[in-house]
Amino acid sequence: GQSLEQPSEVTAVEGAIVQINCTYQTSGFYGLSWYQQHDGGAPTFLSYNGLDGLEETGRFSSFLSRSDSYGYLLLQELQMKDSASYFCAVRGPSGGSYIPTFGRGTSLIVHP
Amino acid sequence: DGGITQSPKYLFRKEGQNVTLSCEQNLNHDAMYWYRQDPGQGLRLIYYSQIVNDFQKGDIAEGYSVSREKKESFPLTVTSAQKNPTAFYLCASSIGETYNEQFFGPGTRLTVL
DSSP states (O other), X not given: OEEEEOOSEEEEETTOXXXXXXXXXXXXOOOEEEEEEOTTSOOEEEEEESXXXXXXXXXXXXXXXXXXXXXEEEEOSOOGGGOEEEEEEEEEEETTEEEEEEOOOEEEEEEO | OOOEEEEOSEEEEOTTOOEXXXXXXXXXXXXXXXXXXXXXXXXXXXXXXXXXXXXXXXXXXXXXXXXXXXXXXXXXXXXXXXSOOOEEEXXXXXXXXXXXXXXXXXXXXXXEO
């Protein structure tokens, strides 16, 4: 099976940079993804890392180190609208399929 | 516009009743998923389907059933056997089972009275 650990809450001020870490355990690894979910809404896909290194998409970047079973999401130039929950997810093997497993989520609170 | 729709947005049921949650997608995706979300527990996989007429149990399938008779539709039935059904239910789809980007519907919040 798969399991993921991420902090339950992170706080930061507007304009700052924040990093949300994710460590995982899986019997097989097929990539680390990140999702954003505003309160009461649907999760939306932010990024995917299949190989080691940094992927950049605008103000958001995501990093993966497969040897350390670790990744992070980096949010720059924080805005109030970035206040949301952020989930990391891995896809791993299960009974011949590749099922996704999500972390418990990190609540990001951005203060003015 | 392509996307995933779930209905209803809010659903109330009495204990002992079965209830079916709708999920429809027009993205032409092969894979579909049902998740349950409780406060502080993230998303937990209930069932998933890689192709029409095939589906597999996820981590918490007990008390739930699904069908996949059409590519576009993946309804979830919450049965009376589910002991704690009050939760937020999310349906998602992806191009295929190996594609990491999932598209989510708006969710159905089920409350058992």
